[in-house]
Amino acid sequence: MKRQIIDTIKQYDTIIIHRHVRPDPDAYGSQMGLQAILQATYPEKKVFTTGEHEESLSFLGEPQVVADKEFENALVIVTDTANTERVDDQRYNQGKFLIKIDHHPNDDAYGDMLWVNTNASSCSEMIYDLFTEGRKVADWKMDSKAARFLFAGIVGDTGRFIYPSTTETTFNTVGELIKYNFDRTELFDGMYELSRELLHMQGYIFQNFVMDDNGAAYIKLTIEVLEQFSVSASDTSLLVGSLGNVKGIKAWVIFVEEADQIRVRLRSKGPIINTLAKQYNGGGHPMASGATIYKWEESEEVISKLKELCAKY
Missing domain, CATH: 3.10.310.30 (Diaminopimelate Epimerase; Chain A, domain 1)
Structure with missing residues (x-):
């Protein structure tokens, strides 16, 4: 399935990435991490993120305002969202092709193509898995910006690695991500400091x-x-x-x-x-x-x- 997703991404000039309402670090991490990977790999493509911004996650990033016209002939990818009712920005079905990437139970098998892995600690972990396949078959690229997003998503959904969803794969993934140059202290402050x-x-x-x-x-x-x-x-x-x-x-x-x-x-x-x-x-x-x-x-x-x-x- 990963190879099919990579091949599909190659075919589209415009890609719009959604996630769930009331976003958490994994929603932003998987959505914006995938965007950063695709922007680094395909600078000629237009890659957008959409959805209502959550102010408490401003330390991570902010989605864009996407015009209706961009959905025409676009590939839409929804990350970290189990069912269509929870997709932030209900234009998700206005593109030409829809892909679901998620780690929640697959109670709503929406999309023209879907990859669900309930054994993954987070959707951000899945995006890194997708990247490793893309690096092998399509010369995908990862930068520090993308690594920071994915690391934040994994940390958030594992409760700083204390939840049972944390696996050997999780630790191997974050071991690779921390090789990139981003400030983990600054990131943890943004995630866990309280007013x-x-x-x-x-x-x-x-x-x-x-x-x-x-x-x-x-x-x-x-x-x-x-x-x-x-x-x-x-x-x-x-x-x-x-x-x-x-x-x-x-x-x-x-x-x-x-x-x-x-x-x-x-x-x-x-x-x-x-x-x-x-x-x-x-x-x-x-x-x-x-x-x-x-x-x-x-x-x-x-x-x-x-x-x-x-x-x-």
Whole structure:
């Protein structure tokens, strides 16, 4: 499949790369890392990234504004996105050919061509794998800019290499990426430094989360709480792993209220929680998933089902 993707990329003069809404470092890393590789390899091609910018990821980069006309006869590649509903910029189907590259469970097998590897730690790891094949068969090139993007994506999706998805392949990949000249300290600062407001919010989470005897935990962050700490809903994505350090915890959910919906951020140290996320307009990895509900009454259902999962584990 990698060879077919490489051959397809060769055929197109315009390539537009999408990723999922509410991007994380792997979404940006895989999307912009692939763009950087293709720009270094094919300077004559037009290679765009699209999607709404996430301010907290400004240290990594920023997608472009892509005109409608660019989609005519373009190759569209969607990275790190399990289903079409979560593709950021719904013009993804306006090109001539569509490729899906992803590491989530393949519940929505969209695209004219797709490469899904659920054993990969991240989509950024897959892009490096694609690059190694491209280097052999099509003289693909990697520069420090591309290496920085891919490294950030891998670090983000492995939780700095502590999640079970981290494999020997992961370490071999980052071992190659750090041979390129980019500032890892600066990158880690961008990924993990927290503002005073977020640190205060983290303290609130630690003081107010609820956990039962079976290791199921939750906390609800209402609009009023967010305003109290001057923190946005998207900012709280940096805190979703905080409860993972609690002794005895098995799985947890953080509810974050917005004007028109409530984000449901699920994490686990054992129980499979993406099946629960799928019941509430979401999905993701077995140990890290997201969903959406529209009233607080539904949160009690989610909590009850999470408790059942932890009790059985």
